[in-house]
Amino acid sequence: MSDPVTSPVSSPMRILLVGAGGVGSAFAAIAARRDFFEALVVADYDEAKAQSAAAIDERYAAARVDASDAGSVSALCREHRITHVMNAVDPVFDMPVFESAFAAGADYLDMAMSLSRPHPEAPYEQCGVKLGDEQFAVAGEWEAAGRLALVGIGVEPGLSDVFARYAADHLFSEIDELGTRDGANLVVTDDDGNEVFAPSFSMWTTIEECLNPPVVWQDGQWSTTAPFSEPEVFDFPEGIGPVECVNVEHEEVLLMPRWIDCRRATFKYGLGEEFISILKALHTLGLDRTEKVRVKGVEVSPRDVVAAVLPDPATVGPRMRGKTCAGLWVTGLGKDGAPRSTYLYHVVDNAWTMQEYGHQCVVWQTAVNPVVALELLATGVWRGAGVLGPEAFDAVPFLDLLTAYGSPWGMKEMDS
Secondary structure, three states, rough: OOOOOOOOOOOOOOOEEEEHHHHHHHHHHHOOOEEEOHHHEEEEOOOOHHHHHOOOOOEEEEEEOOOHHHHHHHHHHHHOOOEEEEEOOOOHHHHHHHHHHOOOOEEEEOOOOOOOOOOOOOOOOOEEEEEHHHHHHHHHHHHHHOOOOOOOEEEOOOOOOOHHHHHHHEEEEEEEEEEEEEOOOOEEEEOOOEEEOOOOOOOOHHHHHHHHHEEEOOOOOOEEOOOOOOOOOEEEOOOOOEEEEEOOHHHHHHHHHHOOOEEEEEEOOOOHHHHHHHHHHHHHHHOOOOOOOOEOOOOEEEHHHHHOOOOOHOHHHHHHHEEEEEEHHHEEEEOOOEEEEEEEEEEEHHHHHHHHOOOHHHHHHHHHHHHHHHHHOOOOOOOOEEEEEEOOHHHHHHHHHHHHHHHHHHEEEEOO
């Protein structure tokens, strides 16, 4: 591993990392190479996981926390004089962690947003409670308090939203569509080399995203469509190749139009036929449900059971090969007024992240972006108050720093 990189620090940053799963542990490994912060407390319900993630750096401490209990998180913030809460647990815990940061006087970062609830009568036509609605409802309180909640600052959402800001400021005079496109050629094998089904990200979150009604922004309003709708084959760069992508509910569609003028915003995910079939089967059997059912005297959530019996995404790296790509396909008129179609992207190879950091590429790619954002906040390059998305900030310093971290982004022109 390389030595920590020195950067100017404008004020001592003390971070509480809530969640020591795949993404949280990767976050800790990436941050260990930087010196923009004074201390980092790694907290998890499973204290052994927190201790393992915290063992790599003398600035780190470990603690147990119940992310569903805002008081538990607030108490940790006060005990350790936390300035910034980094949320790395499943989105079901977003609101307790979000509220605890505010109560403790800390700033907050998240890689998702508060959960949605489908429209009760027309779920595939109209929005009910949208992703992030609960957080944006209290944006005024955060702004009045001079506190920042930077939501959606993973890779998708996160880096894709930074790309949207960059495209609007530097590449396009008029934007028709901001189309997030996510694809990979990752393969996981068992001990005998046979391909196995093993999601590279939280199965709980994947079920939530893929089976909820996808949201589309069109001509000034949000609406919904059916899961897995509007399939298209997108040709991903750097050897990944063509992957069929479908509409999935995702935060970018709820974030980008708030700060960037566009006619349309979409999110499509390259799931693959096998994954879609499994998700549909889970839904048919009711195994996607979060409401607890009684089984032999014990109450369990079917979705929690599914997530528990599958391999932990944090452990599959050694048996994974291939690359993952996150990106944004932007169409419209370029700065010269001519039609333009450009894909801004970030590709990460699992072999590289495993060799460099010991973490698989999907969780690493998600985790690197909030570390970059925290460094920009610590050095004063990014400043803000309220509930803000990545689109509210200058994209250039972020992209420059991401490249300095050793993971450059790319851009290619598409057929108009």
